[in-house]
Amino acid sequence: DAGVIQSPRHEVTEMGQEVTLRCKPISGHNSLFWYRQTMMRGLELLIYFNNNVPIDDSGMPEDRFSAKMPNASFSTLKIQPSEPRDSAVYFCASSDTKDYGGSETQYFGPGTRLLVL
Amino acid sequence: AQSVTQLDSHVSVSEGTPVLLRCNYSSSYSPSLFWYVQHPNKGLQLLLKYTSAATLVKGINGFEAEFKKSETSFHLTKPSAHMSDAAEYFCVVTPLEALNFGKGTSLLVTP
Numbered sequence: 001d002a003g004v005i006q007s008p009r010h011e012v013t014e015m016g017q018e019v020t021l022r023c024k025p026i027s028g029h030n031s032l033f034w035y036r037q038t039m040m041r042g043l044e045l046l047i048y049f050n051n052n053v054p055i056d057d058s059g060m061p062e063d064r065f066s067a068k069m070p071n072a073s074f075s076t077l078k079i080q081p082s083e084p085r086d087s088a089v090y091f092c093a094s095s096d097t098k099d100y101g102g103s104e105t106q107y108f109g110p111g112t113r114l115l116v117l
Numbered sequence: 118a119q120s121v122t123q124l125d126s127h128v129s130v131s132e133g134t135p136v137l138l139r140c141n142y143s144s145s146y147s148p149s150l151f152w153y154v155q156h157p158n159k160g161l162q163l164l165l166k167y168t169s170a171a172t173l174v175k176g177i178n179g180f181e182a183e184f185k186k187s188e189t190s191f192h193l194t195k196p197s198a199h200m201s202d203a204a205e206y207f208c209v210v211t212p213l214e215a216l217n218f219g220k221g222t223s224l225l226v227t228p
Binding site: 004042043044045091093105106107108109110111 | 151153159160161162163166207218219220221
C-alpha cells in the first residue's frame with residue numbers, strides 16, 4: 001500500500017488566495033483526520049471523518065476553513081481566504097475504525113507545508 | 118476528559134546511553150496510549166501503543182513503554198540511544214478528537 005497520500009507537498013501562496021489541500025487515505029480505512037502543526041501550538045486536530053461523515057469539527061479554527069470527504073478515497077481541506085497565520089504543516093491521517101474507540105492506529109501522510117505570504 | 122503532559126520539551130543524551138522520555142496522562146476511564154515519532158521534515162510514525170493488554174509495550178527500533186496506572190504515566194525508554202533516534206516524540210491519549218497530543222519532546226543525540 002502506498003500509505004496516506006497528500007498533495008501538494010509544499011504550497012506557497014499570497015494572503016487572500018484560496019488554498020486546497022488534498023488527501024487520499026489508505027484503502028479500506030474508514031476514518032480520516034486532518035491535523036495542523038505549528039511551532040507555537042504543536043499538533044492540533046482540526047476535524048475528523050468516519051465513513052465520510054464529519055464527526056467533530058470543533059478544532060477548525062474559523063469559518064475560513066472547510067473540509068469535505070466526498071468519498072472514501074478522497075478528502076480536501078480548503079482555506080479561503082488564506083492568511084499568514086495559517087502557515088503550518090497540515091497532516092492527514094487515516095485509520096481502520098470498526099467502532100470509534102480511539103485505540104486504532106492512525107497512519108499519517110507526509111504533510112503539506114503551507115506558507116502564506 | 119483526557120489529557121497528556123510531556124514533562125520535558127527537550128532531552129539530550131549521548132549515543133549509547135539510555136533514553137527516557139516522560140509522559141503523564143489523565144483519563145476518566147481506561148485509556149489507550151500511543152507514542153509517535155516525527156523525524157525532521159517527515160510525517161508521524163507510530164512507535165508503540167498500549168490498549169489495556171500487557172502493561173509493558175515493545176515498539177519499533179528498540180523502544181518500549183510501561184503503562185503505570187498508579188502513577189498515570191507512560192514513559193518511553195530505550196536502553197541505548199542511536200544517532201538516528203534524534204527526532205520529535207509525541208505522547209497521545211485517546212480519544213483523539215479531544216486534542217490529546219502532548220506538546221512533544223525533542224530528543225537530541227550527541228556523538
